[in-house]
Amino acid sequence: MKAFAALLDRLAYTPSRNDKLRLLADYFEVTPDPDRGFALAALTDGLFFRLPFRRILTDLLGPRVDPVLFDLSRDYVGDTAETIALLWPGGRAGAKPPRLSAIVEALQSAPPAEVPALLANWLDQLDATGRWALLKLMTGALRVGVSARLAKTALSEWSGVPLADIEEVWHGLRPPYGELFAWLSAKGPRPEVEGRATFRPLMLSHQIDDKELPSIEPKDFIAEWKWDGIRVQAVHQGGERRLFSRTGDDISGAFPDVVESLPEGVVLDGELLVMRDGEVAPFNALQQRLNRKTVSGALLKSHPAHIRLYDILLEGGEDLRALPLVARRARLEAWHKRNAPRRTDLSGLIDFTSVKELEILWADARETGIEGLMLKRRDSPYIAGRPKGHWYKWKRAPLVIDAVLMYAQRGSGKRSSYYSDYTFGAWRDGDAGEEELVPVGKSYFGFTDEELKELDRWVRNHTVDSFGPVRQVEPNLVFEVAFDSVHRSTRHKSGVAMRFPRINRIRWDKPAAEADRVETLAAMIVD
Numbered sequence: 001m002k003a004f005a006a007l008l009d010r011l012a013y014t015p016s017r018n019d020k021l022r023l024l025a026d027y028f029e030v031t032p033d034p035d036r037g038f039a040l041a042a043l044t045d046g047l048f049f050r051l052p053f054r055r056i057l058t059d060l061l062g063p064r065v066d067p068v069l070f071d072l073s074r075d076y077v078g079d080t081a082e083t084i085a086l087l088w089p090g091g092r093a094g095a096k097p098p099r100l101s102a103i104v105e106a107l108q109s110a111p112p113a114e115v116p117a118l119l120a121n122w123l124d125q126l127d128a129t130g131r132w133a134l135l136k137l138m139t140g141a142l143r144v145g146v147s148a149r150l151a152k153t154a155l156s157e158w159s160g161v162p163l164a165d166i167e168e169v170w171h172g173l174r175p176p177y178g179e180l181f182a183w184l185s186a187k188g189p190r191p192e193v194e195g196r197a198t199f200r201p202l203m204l205s206h207q208i209d210d211k212e213l214p215s216i217e218p219k220d221f222i223a224e225w226k227w228d229g230i231r232v233q234a235v236h237q238g239g240e241r242r243l244f245s246r247t248g249d250d251i252s253g254a255f256p257d258v259v260e261s262l263p264e265g266v267v268l269d270g271e272l273l274v275m276r277d278g279e280v281a282p283f284n285a286l287q288q289r290l291n292r293k294t295v296s297g298a299l300l301k302s303h304p305a306h307i308r309l310y311d312i313l314l315e316g317g318e319d320l321r322a323l324p325l326v327a328r329r330a331r332l333e334a335w336h337k338r339n340a341p342r343r344t345d346l347s348g349l350i351d352f353t354s355v356k357e358l359e360i361l362w363a364d365a366r367e368t369g370i371e372g373l374m375l376k377r378r379d380s381p382y383i384a385g386r387p388k389g390h391w392y393k394w395k396r397a398p399l400v401i402d403a404v405l406m407y408a409q410r411g412s413g414k415r416s417s418y419y420s421d422y423t424f425g426a427w428r429d430g431d432a433g434e435e436e437l438v439p440v441g442k443s444y445f446g447f448t449d450e451e452l453k454e455l456d457r458w459v460r461n462h463t464v465d466s467f468g469p470v471r472q473v474e475p476n477l478v479f480e481v482a483f484d485s486v487h488r489s490t491r492h493k494s495g496v497a498m499r500f501p502r503i504n505r506i507r508w509d510k511p512a513a514e515a516d517r518v519e520t521l522a523a524m525i526v527d
Helices: 002-012 017-030 037-044 053-061 067-077 079-086 100-109 110-124 128-139 147-161 164-171 178-184 283-287 297-302 324-338 356-365 447-460 518-522
Strands: 221-226 232-239 240-245 267-278 307-317 344-346 371-378 393-396 399-410 418-431 435-443 462-467 470-473 478-483 485-486 496-499 504-506
Touching: 002 017, 002 037, 002 128, 017 037, 037 100, 037 178, 053 079, 053 110, 053 128, 053 178, 067 079, 079 128, 079 393, 100 110, 100 128, 110 128, 147 164, 147 178, 147 307, 164 178, 221 324, 221 393, 232 307, 267 283, 283 485, 283 496, 307 324, 324 344, 399 435, 418 478, 418 518, 435 478, 435 496, 435 518, 447 462, 447 470, 462 485, 478 496, 496 518
Parallel strands: 307 344
Antiparallel strands: 221 371, 232 240, 232 267, 267 307, 371 393, 399 418, 399 470, 399 478, 418 435, 462 470, 478 504, 485 496
């Protein structure tokens, strides 16, 4: 546990992606099994303990820590696990820290009634960093800036095995990944996952620029609309049906309606959408179903999911990825005509004879609620990653408004001491006729580390009220906010919600009174 705690601590305070990769690779190199396997599972959301940890921690802290002191400390520190780790009355002198594997195995097998005593004993055996890491592990909220893909990338760099090969076996394996580490260490064969519903890394595109547009020839390329959903891979193999996100996360639990009708022996690439009466619903409708482990019957009915298919990767045990795109498209069309699975259709191809025609279509894309265009070489094989010269995306330009900072919240990990999460608003007429600000979005990126420090100072010097880790500030600072689209929303007081808002620049020069109004955002909605 000591090595795992040190790893998390260093990851939390290491902003560089390359440095994080080196830390992970070093850990995998020197840490024995099964500890490194359980650490990998923790970093990639492969561990989930179904226990009421909030109640357990509350009961443990009650006789040990004054509740007022805890609340004040939590507000200052900004992180619950770190606060408990620092306030815990202290470990036993000379106590030997437990192994990570011993903790995980005990939590997986112990009756719930025994967990509080186990946790108290472990907290007593660990120092402050170890206690913090233990609590992060148990609650599943590591927040150290490591995604599942970054962890798998570290495995690739450490072992020399291509990332695409690791991703293709990943979903056929379970913690603590003994087979995986044996293979990556050249001490065992590649894990056998043939015939199982595993993820195949997606082929991605490049944003096209003005210099590349003239090279687009109709005889060499096909064109498709770029639909405003999320890219997915649908798989039915070995009796298993799964739906994966573009990063290989299994999202099947939230979308049982689109995987249940897939015939056996197929791997498909497409766009996940919500469809109502044959029309694509705004992205906000799809967002209601994302990030859920399960979905209610009411939501299944009100927000019906649909996959618009782009490509076919495997069919009946035959790997089609080496075929040119036009051959795969023909196979996809034939497969879909034979099977016609519910909640799917094919992404239509756009006829064009010149780039000028595409420019006209692209210019009208926002009016039709579409993200833009996709341009793909007819002879392109399906290559994992983002190979150059094969596929291009031609996204519509982002929308931009000026909004006023209203609230700031402390971040997590290395940002836990900074006010780095910002809620901003637009003006509208209040009930009494005066202008009021209402929230229209929230973002925590788009600024440099130096700008973050400057914003943090501004927030602290212009706070008018606080609510735990959140501060309300004087409505004087304007952000130029870029976003992909805006949708109606009953969940927001303003009645609108942005998609992918990011802070484009800080308008220190602009008076807040000159920021945009809610009506400006509402006028950008495409129904």
